[in-house]
Amino acid sequence: MTAEATPKEIMACVIARDLADGEWVEVGANLPVPRAGALLAHLHHGPNMNVMLAMTKAWVHDQPAIEDFEFITDVRAMRWAEAYYEHDRLLSNMRFRRKGVFFCGGIEIDRFGNSNLIGVGADHRRLAFRGPGAIGTCNATVYNGRYHLVTTSHSRRVLVERCSFVSALGFGDGAPGLRERLKLPGAGPRYIITPLCVFDFDPDTNAARLKSLNPGVTLEQVREQTGFEFLAPREPPATQPPTEEELNILRTRIDRAGALRR
Amino acid sequence: MRDEGAGHDRQGRRPVVETEAVAAARIRDGMTIAVGGFINTGHPMAIVRQVIRNRVRDLTVVGAASAGLDVDLLIAAGCAGRVIAPYVGAEGLAPIGPAFQTAAQAGEIEVWELDEAMYYAGLRAAAQGLPFNPWRAGVGTSYPEVNPDLVEFDDPVRGERLLAVPAIEVDVALLHAARSDVFGNVQHNGTGYGDRAIYAAADLTVVSVERLVSVEEIRRSPAATTVPGADAVVRAPFGAHPFSSDGHYPVDVSALQEYVTAARALRDGDRGPVERYLETYVYEPETHLDYLERVGLKRLLALSEY
Numbered sequence: 001m002t003a004e005a006t007p008k009e010i011m012a013c014v015i016a017r018d019l020a021d022g023e024w025v026e027v028g029a030n031l032p033v034p035r036a037g038a039l040l041a042h043l044h045h046g047p048n049m050n051v052m053l054a055m056t057k058a059w060v061h062d063q064p065a066i067e068d069f070e071f072i073t074d075v076r077a078m079r080w081a082e083a084y085y086e087h088d089r090l091l092s093n094m095r096f097r098r099k100g101v102f103f104c105g106g107i108e109i110d111r112f113g114n115s116n117l118i119g120v121g122a123d124h125r126r127l128a129f130r131g132p133g134a135i136g137t138c139n140a141t142v143y144n145g146r147y148h149l150v151t152t153s154h155s156r157r158v159l160v161e162r163c164s165f166v167s168a169l170g171f172g173d174g175a176p177g178l179r180e181r182l183k184l185p186g187a188g189p190r191y192i193i194t195p196l197c198v199f200d201f202d203p204d205t206n207a208a209r210l211k212s213l214n215p216g217v218t219l220e221q222v223r224e225q226t227g228f229e230f231l232a233p234r235e236p237p238a239t240q241p242p243t244e245e246e247l248n249i250l251r252t253r254i255d256r257a258g259a260l261r262r
Numbered sequence: 263m264r265d266e267g268a269g270h271d272r273q274g275r276r277p278v279v280e281t282e283a284v285a286a287a288r289i290r291d292g293m294t295i296a297v298g299g300f301i302n303t304g305h306p307m308a309i310v311r312q313v314i315r316n317r318v319r320d321l322t323v324v325g326a327a328s329a330g331l332d333v334d335l336l337i338a339a340g341c342a343g344r345v346i347a348p349y350v351g352a353e354g355l356a357p358i359g360p361a362f363q364t365a366a367q368a369g370e371i372e373v374w375e376l377d378e379a380m381y382y383a384g385l386r387a388a389a390q391g392l393p394f395n396p397w398r399a400g401v402g403t404s405y406p407e408v409n410p411d412l413v414e415f416d417d418p419v420r421g422e423r424l425l426a427v428p429a430i431e432v433d434v435a436l437l438h439a440a441r442s443d444v445f446g447n448v449q450h451n452g453t454g455y456g457d458r459a460i461y462a463a464a465d466l467t468v469v470s471v472e473r474l475v476s477v478e479e480i481r482r483s484p485a486a487t488t489v490p491g492a493d494a495v496v497r498a499p500f501g502a503h504p505f506s507s508d509g510h511y512p513v514d515v516s517a518l519q520e521y522v523t524a525a526r527a528l529r530d531g532d533r534g535p536v537e538r539y540l541e542t543y544v545y546e547p548e549t550h551l552d553y554l555e556r557v558g559l560k561r562l563l564a565l566s567e568y
Contacts, residue, residue: 029301029328029353030353030354030357055300055453055455070353070354070355070513070515071301071302071303071353071506071513072301072353073300073301073302073303073304073455073506073508074506074512075451075452075506075508075509075512075567076567078452084452084453085453086453087300087327087453087455087456088382088453088454088455088456088457088458088459090327090378090379090382091379091382091383091386091397116404118375118404118408119366124375124407124408125369125372126367126368126369127366127367128367129367130358130362130363130366130367130373131358132349132350132351132357132358132359133347133348133349133350133375133377134348134349134376134377134378135328135348135349135377135378136327136348136377136378136379137377138377138379138380138399138400138403138405139377139378139379139380139399139400141399142398142399143399165404165407165408166402166403166404167377167403167404167405168403169402169403172402178402182398182401182402182423183398183422183423184398184399184402
């Protein structure tokens with residue numbers, strides 16, 4: 001019998017189950033949980049998925065184990081490449097992104113699914129906390145068919161009522177139809193995936209609402225650690241724990257070094 | 263590095279091979295430079311260290327689409343007044359560049375905020391000789407507020423709300439690549455990330471390379487030539503150290519960590535460790551070869567990609 005799944009392994013399974021065969025999934029730098037989720041979907045039920053791995057388009061369905069490298073530019077991960085991700089040609093390849101799924105982090109994520117990687121503070125010229133910068137999240141959350149917000153830190157500091165700055169637009173201030181009015185091709189965020197739970201978004205108010213609680217987590221605990229108000233079912237369902245097969249793939253083929261078990 | 267290929271009749275064709283000192287002398291106070299590579303790979307560090315050694319000030323530094331600690335080092339050394347980069351950091355080693363973060367919070371540098379699509383839109387506008395490139399992503403976000411140079415407008419064809427991204431015009435591009443001939447035909451291993459876009463946006467391009475090769479070698483695979491007209495080529499084996507150089511060596515993690523540890527002291531207002539780092543690895547070694555000697559042959563040759 002396998003040991004109990006860790007919160008990050010549960011997150012990877014939530015990501016994997018949402019991905020369908022045939023989709024394109026882009027995995028950015030320094031994101032071990034989305035990487036594991038995308039690869040799990042690919043190995044488990046996605047022989048026709050294309051995984052953008054280490055700046056390449058890769059197909060690793062037949063690989064016994066996919067080594068995890070510390071840096072996205074490690075050429076050892078490029079041995080699976082069927083094509084390079086030509087970064088300088090980024091702007092010329094937006095039409096295809098409608099088939100794509102993306103994962104977006106944030107130093108702040110708010111109840112309307114906006115994300116902030118710029119910084120925290122009132123004045124942009126004198127931020128209290130300077131963030132890393134948006135990287136490609138502003139763009140990828142607009143052009144990909146859909147995306148998930150992912151954070152490994154479920155806290156009031158990260159999950160806030162309103163972001164100090166919005167670098168990746170979710171549903172703005174929640175007013176209906178914003179993305180359509182702005183003619184944004186992507187549908188916007190579907191879930192907020194955290195170590196404690198999964199949120200989705202109410203189709204009428206565009207506000208985050210509790211979808212499921214991860215095994216062993218209580219609603220009180222989530223309310224305590226979340227910086228925004230959210231609706232929740234009276235009896236919140238439990239996030240389906242990883243199956244033995246999923247855990248086995250994760251631990252023997254995707255995450256042998258145990259990044260999700262730390 | 264003179265007289266490469268001596269003995270061949272060049273019929274007046276001018277080689278562009280220079281030392282890093284000569285190449286970097288183009289960069290003067292107040293200019294806009296762009297530094298190629300991508301996060302932890304492919305930064306032209308032999309040239310970057312020379313720029314720092316020259317104590318150039320008030321530069322606008324255009325980093326890579328995801329810039330690394332190359333830009334952080336330029337900030338730590340006091341060379342940068344303004345930074346244009348969608349990200350500055352080193353992935354898990356330093357998720358946010360320590361000097362970048364400290365200087366931005368203190369208001370010591372101006373950050374021209376943008377994401378990577380706006381970055382390429384701005385470079386492309388410069389390459390095309392246009393005042394701006396339109397882009398869609400960014401409308402409805404905080405970008406026009408935190409960077410007033412980004413202007414929302416209604417497009418005259420379909421009436422859609424778009425963002426005008428001004429041209430990012432680069433005085434001197436600094437790149438690192440695998441090889442070049444003496445005439446500035448440069449080839450990268452792999453894709454070269456955003457280096458071609460930077461080259462196209464720049465008035466002048468200086469490229470450090472792992473190897474100088476014959477024109478015949480370049481002509482065997484002309485499709486691999488990424489920069490067909492570098493203005494200067496600097497022969498710099500291990501020229502991206504401590505970052506990786508695709509096809510040559512991986513990241514020297516402990517060397518990068520040494521910098522990160524020094525730069526993190528800036529958060530506590532302590533410049534001592536970073537000054538000592540700069541003395542040891544930048545100011546005291548007078549040339550790139552002196553730098554490599556300081557790092558040490560054993561350590562350099564211990565780096566291996568497989």
